[in-house]
Amino acid sequence: MQTSPNERSADPAPDARAPFGAASLQHAPLALATITRDGRIRHANDAWGALLDRPAPTLADEALARVMPKVWERVAPVAEWVATHGIAVTDLEVRLQPQATSRHGPAGERHWHLDVFPVDRGDLDGDIGLLAVDTTERDRAEREIRVLAGASELFAQLGAREELLDRAARLAVPDFADASILYLTGEDGRSRRAVVTHRDPETEARLAALVARASEPGADGALARVLRTGVPALRAGVTAPDWARSAADPDHHAFLVELAACSAVTAPLAIGDRRIGALTLCYTSASGRWHQQRDVTLAQELGRRVAQLLENLRLTEEAARVAARDRDVVEILQRSLLPAALPDVPGVRIAGSYLPASEGLPIGGDWYDAVSLPDGRLFLAIGDVVGHGVRAASAMGRLRTALHMWACEGLQPAAALARVNRHFGAARDGDMATLCALVLDPATGELCIASAGHPPPAVREPDGSVRFVTARGGPPVGALPHAVYRQDAMQLEPGTMLVLYTDGLVERRGEPIDDGLARLEAALASAPSHVDDVAVHLLAQRPADAVDDVAVLVVQLAARGAPLALVVPAEPRALASLRQSFEQWLRAVGVAPGFRQEMVLALNEAAANAVEHAYRPGDGRVHVEADLREGVLHVLVRDWGRWRPARAVGGGRGLSLMDTLTDELTVTTTELGTDVVMRRALTRPGAEPRT
């Protein structure tokens, strides 16, 4: 049954109480139709007709399968069920390609949602109603939001640059493009890189290979214009001749051929006025779709977001580079500010340790220093510049250098502190430091100490008991330019361990310093016996929430009478320090001055022989051992070379001297080397040598 316009106008006046009439629905903007169960159109309204570009009445009795195959495809499976059960099925999706084309290219695909519902005809053989809603716009809007949200998500995931570029390039694929190319320009504005993505992974791989070879993948005019002006470009209906025309070179052409774009939108990656690249979205001939003006707007928005993303990435990478460089600088600075190696003085073992603050830069104002003085004594210092970071570290460097120099001049601790204080305070930049300076004579155990407001050094006696040394001194340096400093003198027994530290070891926020000192006392009492292990042990005892930097210097006097063992390079220059070390050891074991001098003479001759004869210059080492056993001094000088048969140093006088100065002299030469053993009894203190 068809409804004709004439028949329609003859309908009775509408009755509100009557069931919903067909006439009002005829012109409704929703597409409505009823079909038989086997798919023939019974009625269709005007909007439905418009879908097919035909007057609605002409559709009666048409097979839906013929005029709208896609719709029938979706409807057919459910039609029977709907009619039988009397229940509607809603939201079936159909994509329709309208038949109309225009000179602007094929019209875009339309998305429809179909509802299929039973129409009651009053008998068992019910018809089926179809309601179709065009959701194209709504779907597009959803997709746009999704794509833009994807761009925003990338901001939160600043990961590896390559991965980010790939994901940024891929954002619009496949919703708004079959392929997408992200161009990045360098400083000179010319294209430096292109990242290409495609909905098909294999094609993408081929394109990626071609892009890599193309020298100027973005050389085509449209891209250049976009980069120059910042105005996006839309190219629809692109064909093969266009590819050939755009190609900069054969490699570029090959890329364009593979890409086979039939439509492209290019938008700049812009940050304000700066253009850092461009994003091109393409539809390829495989899909045949074309972009439209609204796609340009989307591409522009994407371009803005991707640009921002890349800028963020650049800034993050820059910050990381600067941070790494700063860390390197800081490390080098820190290493140069602490002594490279602690002096090797016989009769004393020294170990130092520095732990930077746990927050901020790993550099601070704490330091330690140990200087071997010409007369064999040892200058020790520990200090703490107020503050943190680079400023404190540089003040520390100045202070350390000044103190080191005064120490080398042979100044006593109090005098050194006074000089340093004047120098430091004179700068008037408000820097202050606590400082403890000491001079230790390893041979006698004599200690001079002056403290400038610094925590008291800790001492562990040979019997294991621990005490603190409160010494005189003065105010922290830098506080009062003309302050007077005093010092104390004391005696340390052989085997005593001295620990210098900065307040980072004992201070803790909200805790009285006595608690920290008590902790240190206990830690030192239970610490291992070797200096190298003690510093580590003490640092490990710090509470977990300690944040300040810490410096620790551990010094231990050798136990009385410990044997001497030294290895020196077989060089003439090493002889002077060897004599000094041996003499110190002799003093420490309590040998009288005259005896000492003669033994040093004897040792020097043996060592000089080894130096001159045993090796080629710079080749080897000389090993020296000495021991005092039951009143007899034993000395061994060993080398691993071959004594040339030439005469000894001094024309034979050396050997003769050695012989005269000792009770027993034995020279044993083998293929492996030479041992010189000397023995002399102490029974003749300050003895005249035998003649």
Place this chain on the structure above:
Amino acid sequence: MTLAEIVAEDRPPATVVAVRGEVDLSNVDVVRAAIVDAVPHDGHGVVLDLSATRYLDSSGIRLLFELAERLQGRRQRLAVVVTEAALVRRVLVLTKLDEAIPILADVDDAIAVLASP
């Protein structure tokens, strides 16, 4: 830090060369050269003042012998000054240098010895 410092002073008829510091294998050549440079070809000779020499080993002793020989070739003489109790004096005695070269305790005495025939 140099091990030894050489200071020369003209005290006619001699030249007084003082060696301050230590002399051992590492610097004996340098010391030799410095002393030789300081001694003019005229004059009666050299007074080698070792009173500030803290250390002298057998290579230094050999240097003294060589110096005496070289000066003799120029008809000049060598005298050595050391303090009585010094280790260096003991070394000179041990090596019998005192049998070949006059050893005095005082610079003026040494100059007088050189000047006498």
